[in-house]
Amino acid sequence: MYLLMVIHLQLKLFTVGPVACYPQVLEEMGRQMFSHRSKDYIDLHKDLTFLLKEFLETEGEIFFFPSSGTGFMEASVRNCVERKMLICVNGSFGERYVEVARANGKEVVVLETKLGEPTMPDVLDDYLRRNPDVEAVAITHNETSIGLINPLEKLASVVKSHGKLLFVDAVSSMGGVDIKVDKWGIDVCFTSSQKCFGIPPGLAVASVSAEALKKSANMRNKGWYFDFILYKKYNERFSTPTTPPIPQMLGLRRILKIIRDEWGGKYKYFELYRERNRIIREGVEKIGLTLFPKRGFESPTVSCINAPKGMSGDEVYEAMRARGFELAHGYGKVKDVTFRIGNMGYIEFKDIHEMLKNLEEVVKSKG
Numbered sequence: 001m002y003l004l005m006v007i008h009l010q011l012k013l014f015t016v017g018p019v020a021c022y023p024q025v026l027e028e029m030g031r032q033m034f035s036h037r038s039k040d041y042i043d044l045h046k047d048l049t050f051l052l053k054e055f056l057e058t059e060g061e062i063f064f065f066p067s068s069g070t071g072f073m074e075a076s077v078r079n080c081v082e083r084k085m086l087i088c089v090n091g092s093f094g095e096r097y098v099e100v101a102r103a104n105g106k107e108v109v110v111l112e113t114k115l116g117e118p119t120m121p122d123v124l125d126d127y128l129r130r131n132p133d134v135e136a137v138a139i140t141h142n143e144t145s146i147g148l149i150n151p152l153e154k155l156a157s158v159v160k161s162h163g164k165l166l167f168v169d170a171v172s173s174m175g176g177v178d179i180k181v182d183k184w185g186i187d188v189c190f191t192s193s194q195k196c197f198g199i200p201p202g203l204a205v206a207s208v209s210a211e212a213l214k215k216s217a218n219m220r221n222k223g224w225y226f227d228f229i230l231y232k233k234y235n236e237r238f239s240t241p242t243t244p245p246i247p248q249m250l251g252l253r254r255i256l257k258i259i260r261d262e263w264g265g266k267y268k269y270f271e272l273y274r275e276r277n278r279i280i281r282e283g284v285e286k287i288g289l290t291l292f293p294k295r296g297f298e299s300p301t302v303s304c305i306n307a308p309k310g311m312s313g314d315e316v317y318e319a320m321r322a323r324g325f326e327l328a329h330g331y332g333k334v335k336d337v338t339f340r341i342g343n344m345g346y347i348e349f350k351d352i353h354e355m356l357k358n359l360e361e362v363v364k365s366k367g
């Protein structure tokens with residue numbers, strides 16, 4: 001029993017969210033609470049807004065929701081789509097966007113790729129030509145379920161050439177890879193705290209453009225809790241309409257300051273992600289395993305790996321967990337035949353090497 005507890009406490013996380021949090025974040029989150037109507041909070045909201053605007057390169061609004069990332073999926077649809085939108089689907093989270101839009105009574109044009117393949121700009125262009133009445137396009141930047149990244153900058157340029165609003169689910173990419181919100185013309189770009197920034201779950205953040213706000217201003221039946229205009233009104237005094245998740249916001253401010261002031265800025269942080277990801281990918285390939293997504297579109301934050309011959313993805317997951325490494329199960333349509341290794345949040349290089357060594361032993365034990 002005691003041994004089991006120790007193993008559990010020492011599990012090394014290679015999850016896809018919630019991910020391991022940076023020690024500095026956990027320390028910061030242990031601070032005593034203060035009221036969200038106090039000066040301490042106003043300073044926090046102001047600092048965080050400034051840091052995120054700088055990080056995302058945007059002059060738009062930054063909103064903090066007391067929800068997970070999916071709250072912004074719903075908010076983008078309710079605030080900015082009157083009737084019809086186009087959603088690009090590469091896997092389970094694109095499918096969720098479709099469900100959310102339909103659950104809110106919107107008509108959806110679905111652009112679905114073959115599983116494992118990205119959305120290509122010429123195909124999106126063709127869909128938009130044939131559906132000129134859609135008001136907005138939603139793209140999952142990094143499809144976590146299959147470890148695939150879409151060519152966002154090129155796709156954004158297509159969306160803008162058709163004059164449509166663009167929503168980007170950046171839940172498993174923001175913080176791990178560069179996103180230039182204003183330059184690329186993204187109207188709503190959102191993430192959850194429990195991914196690349198290495199914070200516990202409970203906070204969702206997004207940038208929201210002036211165009212998106214204009215659309216929201218005239219929208220009927222958009223509800224109250226996630227009303228962008230209400231949020232904007234409160235943002236003017238660095239506040240929120242309801243109680244925000246202050247500990248997560250403190251953690252996020254701390255990590256954004258560390259990235260900027262101690263780790264050499266955001267590009268260095270992206271480099272760190274690329275390096276971790278490269279070691280993992282090369283490591284699994286050396287073991288003889290293959291990655292699920294099309295070559296050239298593998299995610300820099302989540303590797304989705306085909307299960308070895310004679311083993312299911314779940315068996316790999318369980319065997320690794322028994323050795324003290326928490327990877328992630330396969331997800332969606334490839335749940336049984338893949339497993340995933342995340343490289344988000346607090347991960348040490350020595351643990352990556354140790355994890356790969358164990359993975360090799362697990363795979364060889366069956367082969």
Ligand code: PLP
Nearest residue numbers: 068069070093142144171172192
């Ligand atoms: N979109 C993507 C790409 C995700 O990876 C996830 C969660 O893993 C979500 C959306 C849903 O995020 P949340 O659970 O924070 O609502």
